[in-house]
Amino acid sequence: MLIFCRKGVSLMAESSSMKIRVEELESGMVTADNVIEPGTDRVLLLKGTTLDSVMIFNLKERYNVGEVFIRKNFSASTISAEMRAEIDIHQSLSTLKDVFGSDDEKPLKEFTKEASKQISNVANDLITSLYADDNILLKMHQLQSYDDYTYKHCLRVAMMSVTIGKSLDLPRSKMRDLCEAALLHDIGKRTIDIDIIRKPGRLTDDEFTAIKKHPQNGYILLRKNGGYSEEIMNAVLMHHEKFDGTGYPLGLKGEQITYLARIITVADVYDALTSNRPYRQPWSVAEAEEFMMGGANTHFDYDIITAFLNAFAPYPVGENVILSDGRHAVVISNNSNVLRPVIRLTDEGEGDEVIDLYNNFKYLTLSIKSLDKDGINE
Ligand SMILES: [Fe+2]
CATH class of the missing domain: 3.90.105.10 (Molybdopterin biosynthesis moea protein, domain 2)
Incomplete structure (x- = not known):
C-alpha cells in the first residue's frame, strides 16, 4: 500500500x-x-x-x-528512556488489541502460537520500559477510558504487576512469567458473551455464573496453545482467588494460591476500583488504597499489599494536597502509612508549619482530602 x-x-x-x-x-x-x-x-x-x-x-x-x-x-x-518507554506502551497496546481483538468482535475461540509470540514480545518491551523509567505508571493512567476494553485493562494490570514484582525484588526471570500471566489474566473473558461483560449495573445470578468461568476458560485457551508453563497458566486460573479462601473458581487459600496469582489479584482489583465503569465513577487513589489495606490477609496477601502500597504511594513527595479542614499543604516525606505523610502547610499565614500526620497524635483527626490539582509543584 x-x-x-x-x-x-x-x-x-x-x-x-x-x-x-x-x-x-x-x-x-x-x-x-x-x-x-x-x-x-x-x-x-x-x-x-x-x-x-x-x-x-x-x-x-x-x-x-x-x-x-x-x-x-x-x-x-x-530518544530518552522515558520517550522509549512511552513508545513501547503505545506499541504494546496496539499489539494487544490485535491479539485480543476489539470488543465488537465475536468471542475468541483460539489463542494461537503467533498470538503468544506477540504477547511474549509485549512482555519483553514492558519489562524493559519499566526498568528504564520509574515514572511509567503515570502514563498508565492515560490508558484509562470510559470504554474500558479488556486489552487495556490487561496492559494496566501487567504494568502494575511488574511494578509490584519489582518492589518485591522478584528475579527478572520470574518477572517475565508475571508479566505474561498478567497480560493474559483476563483472556478468558473474550470467550464470554460480550453483552454480559459490558452490561452496566448488577448482573443476574446466571450472568455472574457465566462471568466466573473466565479464569478456567483462560487456562484452557493457554493449555490448548501448548506454549505456557504451569506457573503462567495457574496465575491466570487463580487470579480471582482470595487469601481467605472465599474467591473463585477453586476456593483456594493462602499459599495454595500461587505467588504470581496473588500479585496479579492485587493489581487487578486496584485497576478495577480506579477505572471508569458505565455505572460508577472511578474511586480516588486514596480510597482504593484504603480499601486494599482493609483487605490485607482476607482478600490479599499482606506482604504483597505492603509492596503494592510502597510502590504506589498516593501522595508522592512534592505533591500538593488539600487537607480535611480545607487548608493547603505540600508532601515533604512519606510514612509507613502512605495515606498519612509528613506535610508542610502552604497557605499564607501558616508559617510553613510541618505536620506529621501519622506520628503526631495531635493531628489524628486531620487527614488529606484530595490532591490539589491547581497547586504548584515544588
Ligand atoms: Fe478476571
Missing part, C-alpha cells in the same frame, strides 16, 4: 531518506516527505515533521498508514 507520498509525486523522497514501516518509527524521527492518508489525498503530516509517540500511534491505529519516508540522519540514541 502506497501511503507515504502525494498522488502524482515521485515515490523517491530526499536521497538522504529511507522508507520504514510505522511499527519501526520512533519519536524524534523526521519525515522526509508528506505522509498521506491511505486511499485519499489528505496530508496527515508535512515533510520535515519531527515525530512524537502520539503521531506515530495515530498513523498506525487511526489512519492505517503502512510506511513512511524518514530522514536518514536520525540517531536512536537521541
Whole structure:
C-alpha cells in the first residue's frame, strides 16, 4: 500500500531518506516527505515533521498508514528512556488489541502460537520500559477510558504487576512469567458473551455464573496453545482467588494460591476500583488504597499489599494536597502509612508549619482530602 507520498509525486523522497514501516518509527524521527492518508489525498503530516509517540500511534491505529519516508540522519540514541518507554506502551497496546481483538468482535475461540509470540514480545518491551523509567505508571493512567476494553485493562494490570514484582525484588526471570500471566489474566473473558461483560449495573445470578468461568476458560485457551508453563497458566486460573479462601473458581487459600496469582489479584482489583465503569465513577487513589489495606490477609496477601502500597504511594513527595479542614499543604516525606505523610502547610499565614500526620497524635483527626490539582509543584 502506497501511503507515504502525494498522488502524482515521485515515490523517491530526499536521497538522504529511507522508507520504514510505522511499527519501526520512533519519536524524534523526521519525515522526509508528506505522509498521506491511505486511499485519499489528505496530508496527515508535512515533510520535515519531527515525530512524537502520539503521531506515530495515530498513523498506525487511526489512519492505517503502512510506511513512511524518514530522514536518514536520525540517531536512536537521541530518544530518552522515558520517550522509549512511552513508545513501547503505545506499541504494546496496539499489539494487544490485535491479539485480543476489539470488543465488537465475536468471542475468541483460539489463542494461537503467533498470538503468544506477540504477547511474549509485549512482555519483553514492558519489562524493559519499566526498568528504564520509574515514572511509567503515570502514563498508565492515560490508558484509562470510559470504554474500558479488556486489552487495556490487561496492559494496566501487567504494568502494575511488574511494578509490584519489582518492589518485591522478584528475579527478572520470574518477572517475565508475571508479566505474561498478567497480560493474559483476563483472556478468558473474550470467550464470554460480550453483552454480559459490558452490561452496566448488577448482573443476574446466571450472568455472574457465566462471568466466573473466565479464569478456567483462560487456562484452557493457554493449555490448548501448548506454549505456557504451569506457573503462567495457574496465575491466570487463580487470579480471582482470595487469601481467605472465599474467591473463585477453586476456593483456594493462602499459599495454595500461587505467588504470581496473588500479585496479579492485587493489581487487578486496584485497576478495577480506579477505572471508569458505565455505572460508577472511578474511586480516588486514596480510597482504593484504603480499601486494599482493609483487605490485607482476607482478600490479599499482606506482604504483597505492603509492596503494592510502597510502590504506589498516593501522595508522592512534592505533591500538593488539600487537607480535611480545607487548608493547603505540600508532601515533604512519606510514612509507613502512605495515606498519612509528613506535610508542610502552604497557605499564607501558616508559617510553613510541618505536620506529621501519622506520628503526631495531635493531628489524628486531620487527614488529606484530595490532591490539589491547581497547586504548584515544588
Ligand atoms: Fe478476571
